[in-house]
Amino acid sequence: MLMLEVIDLEKKFGELRVLKGVSFKVSNECLGIIGPNGAGKTTLFNVISGFLKPDGGEVRFRGEKVSGKKPSYLVKKGLARTFQLIRVFKQMSVEENVLAAGGSMEELKVVGLERKRSEKACNLSQGELRRLSIALALSTNPKMLMLDEPFSGLSQAEGKELERVIVSLRESGIPLVIIEHKLKELFSVVDRVIVLNYGEIIFEGLPEEAVRDKVVIEAYLGGNGI
Numbered sequence: 001m002l003m004l005e006v007i008d009l010e011k012k013f014g015e016l017r018v019l020k021g022v023s024f025k026v027s028n029e030c031l032g033i034i035g036p037n038g039a040g041k042t043t044l045f046n047v048i049s050g051f052l053k054p055d056g057g058e059v060r061f062r063g064e065k066v067s068g069k070k071p072s073y074l075v076k077k078g079l080a081r082t083f084q085l086i087r088v089f090k091q092m093s094v095e096e097n098v099l100a101a102g103g104s105m106e107e108l109k110v111v112g113l114e115r116k117r118s119e120k121a122c123n124l125s126q127g128e129l130r131r132l133s134i135a136l137a138l139s140t141n142p143k144m145l146m147l148d149e150p151f152s153g154l155s156q157a158e159g160k161e162l163e164r165v166i167v168s169l170r171e172s173g174i175p176l177v178i179i180e181h182k183l184k185e186l187f188s189v190v191d192r193v194i195v196l197n198y199g200e201i202i203f204e205g206l207p208e209e210a211v212r213d214k215v216v217i218e219a220y221l222g223g224n225g226i
């Protein structure tokens with residue numbers, strides 16, 4: 001089933017054209033979005049999730065045109081996201097955070113934080129914080145989940161733990177879109193990748209094909225050796 005359809009999306013900041021006619025589809029899969037710093041990846045998430053209005057093109061979520069709608073509307077429709085910079089209530093406990101987001105112990109179990117339920121969020125490790133932010137997104141009962149650089153700042157062990165959570169989310173049937181620079185971690189969870197460069201999709205396909213693609217290597221992988 002088609003979850004998300006992005007059609008010819010345009011976004012400008014002043015004179016800077018950050019998204020230049022971006023089109024792609026997401027069905028029941030785990031899609032990775034990679035590309036150099038400033039390529040427009042987070043802007044793409046912001047437009048899809050309603051935080052920014054596009055200057056052209058269209059976003060369709062579960063068959064409905066949603067571009068121009070508010071984030072709260074998208075959340076009600078079943079689209080949840082996390083942010084590049086983690087947003088949780090640091091002075092509240094793990095459980096209070098998840099309750100405030102409308103969730104329960106169920107979401108904490110999914111991300112493996114049930115034993116940390118009484119811990120203040122400010123005492124969590126980076127990996128635990130990241131998993132808490134995913135639990136908060138899951139608390140809205142999403143039909144699709146978008147993660148912006150979930151592996152950034154995590155140790156290798158924390159990354160492994162997050163990989164397990166993402167794989168279990170996939171097995172539960174929820175489609176995922178993940179922006180990431182850490183390609184080893186990303187490639188262990190995605191089915192397919194899109195490479196964004198200066199606001200344009202320069203590659204769409206399997207991860208193992210992306211790393212062999214001359215255009216991708218030139219634009220991105222040269223500096224990101226995998």
Ligand SMILES: Nc1ncnc2c1ncn2[C@@H]1O[C@H](COP(=O)(O)OP(=O)(O)OP(=O)(O)O)[C@@H](O)[C@H]1O
Pocket residue numbers: 013018035036037038039040041042043044084
């Ligand atoms: N609110 C804004 N106002 C003006 N320019 C912006 C704004 N947000 C992003 N930009 C610019 O748009 C371009 C794309 O930024 P974006 O954050 O989408 O990139 P990114 O691919 O997510 O990069 P990174 O991998 O570093 O997170 C950059 O040149 C950035 O400086």
Ligand SMILES: [Mg+2]
Pocket residue numbers: 041042043084
């Ligand atoms: Mg970004």
